[in-house]
Amino acid sequence: MAAAVSAKPPISAAAARPPGYYVRQRLWQNRPAVAGLAFIALCTLVALLGYWIMPDNSPNANHGFVQVQKEGPGLRVQLLRQPLPDSARLGAATDNIFTTWLRGREPEWQETPIGGYEFAGDSIILKPLGEHSAEAGRLRRLPLATVAGHPGPRASLQREIQESHLLTRTYALGTDKAGRDELSRLLLGTRISLGIGLVAVLISLVLGMAVGAVAGYFGGWVDSLLLGLMTVVWSIPGIMLVIAISLALDSKGVWVSFVAVGLTMWVDVARVVRGQMLSLRSATFVEAGRVLGLPTARLIAQHLLPNMRGPLIVLATSNFASAILLEAGLSFLGLGVQPPAPSWGLMVKEGYDLLGTQAGLWLTLLPGTAISLLVLSFNLLGNGLRDAYDPKTPVAV
Structure with a gap:
């Protein structure tokens, strides 16, 4: 009699799927988040192509004619x-x-x-x-x-x-007060807004993760000292801090705005990382790493911080939107990007100065709408990512 061969039941495809699969599924089911992601991708494409797709590809789209200043669309x-x-x-x-x-x-x-x-x-x-x-x-x-x-x-x-x-x-979208093409300046403004958001988020992530990880992992007087620093920085209004940084650097311009906005947003990241680190530092895998003699820096960088990927991604999208709004406010006040660079906040200011005239409405409305749509898209994406990383959110398999 032939020996009976026992076969293990096949592992179902659903059981073999990694957690990232369910995160993506929850995100794709969230239509507002997908719409926000699509608009962000479109703006990113416009920013990358830049001068190649602009009707006026002169430096800063600054080629204008006084004869056609403040003319309407079309x-x-x-x-x-x-x-x-x-x-x-x-x-x-x-x-x-x-x-x-x-x-x-x-x-x-x-x-x-x-x-x-x-x-x-x-x-x-x-x-x-x-x-x-x-x-x-x-x-x-x-x-x-x-x-x-x-x-x-x-x-x-x-x-x-x-x-x-x-x-x-x-x-297509008319001309501004200097007779420059409004469409070209709006397209180029996408590069500045996304660039400032990206640099600000990178600076805030690097600085915030470093401070928060050290405070949460070591605790004690180190935690008290760094937490006091976070509280002090947290209490200063963002615009005031950016003004102070600009004065300290004794300069205005695009790169100063990039750095100044980034240095005002790290506290949010540090507080989240500190809280997560306090809850994870006593976990079993952390104790095992200490017993094996892993260096502290390697334990934090390779084993603790990767477990915070979900909250940090959600926070990064929120900081992206905040950085765009902060830069627009600074440029509106004349403290951010300087003319003739086409910042959306600066364009709103130029239109605001013309309110009461026929051209003031659309010169304010067009860049204001662009800022609102981009910030809304990041907020929708952030809400979608928050739900996607929540295991309690139902998912269609």
């Missing part, structure tokens, strides 16, 4: 292009794909908004555009060879000017 303007001087043309020629992505591209042409034109012999007669022009109502005559940049037959120059030197540009 504006269409006819432009006349003329060759730049040789020195300016050389600077534009040195731009490449990487430098364009990093800091924009210098204009290759001298552009002039016009209200119309007509050819008269060897010249072109230009009608100035807009009431803001210093030559409003006056006609301007230019030789065809000057516009084209080289001499030639009259008919050939006229055809070349019509095909290559006259174009129509559309400002």
